[in-house]
Amino acid sequence: MxxxxxxxxxxxxxxxxxxxxxxxxxxxxxxxxxxxxxxxxxxxxxxxxxxxxxxxxxxxxxxxxxxxxxxxxxxxxxxxxxxxxxxxxxxxxxxxPPPPREILATMPRRDRGAGRPTKRERRETDRLLGRDEG
Incomplete structure (x- = not known):
């Protein structure tokens, strides 16, 4: 032991x-x-x-x-x-820090099960997230 x-x-x-x-x-x-x-x-x-x-x-x-x-x-x-x-x-x-509630409220949300985003919705999301190329 x-x-x-x-x-x-x-x-x-x-x-x-x-x-x-x-x-x-x-x-x-x-x-x-x-x-x-x-x-x-x-x-x-x-x-x-x-x-x-x-x-x-x-x-x-x-x-x-x-x-x-x-x-x-x-x-x-x-x-x-x-x-x-x-x-x-x-x-x-x-x-x-978390983003302010005002910004979160303006971000687009898709309904669950609404399918894939359209090309227009993808462009809007990219623009909001700063990923747009031009």
Missing amino acids: APAQSGTRNTATQARVDSWTWAVRLFKTRTAAAAACRGGHVRVNGAAAKPAHPVHPGDEIRIRTGGVERIVIVERIITKRVGPPVAAQCLIDRSP
Whole structure:
């Protein structure tokens, strides 16, 4: 039997990206975090990350969920889910502010199941998003 370590604190230097994003409350479940990683919605330092990708303090994590991108910097490594005040101390949130409600209200929306957009609707969307070529 190994002797018990008394009084030493186990401070991890790395953790899995799915475990860390779940622990700091960026996802509701670890399964959702892993699915986002597998779907290519999570990037660590600019590279797509699989669920087991290790994260270290100072890494930049970009998460795209619900059409919104979250950008966080890892401050502290944790692997167990904690309360919101503790989770806030484990990351630095560099996410851009959400667009004002006035702009969101003016963006065109298609009814669900309305089919593919027409050429005119694609042009309008490109113009709104700044992707027009001329």
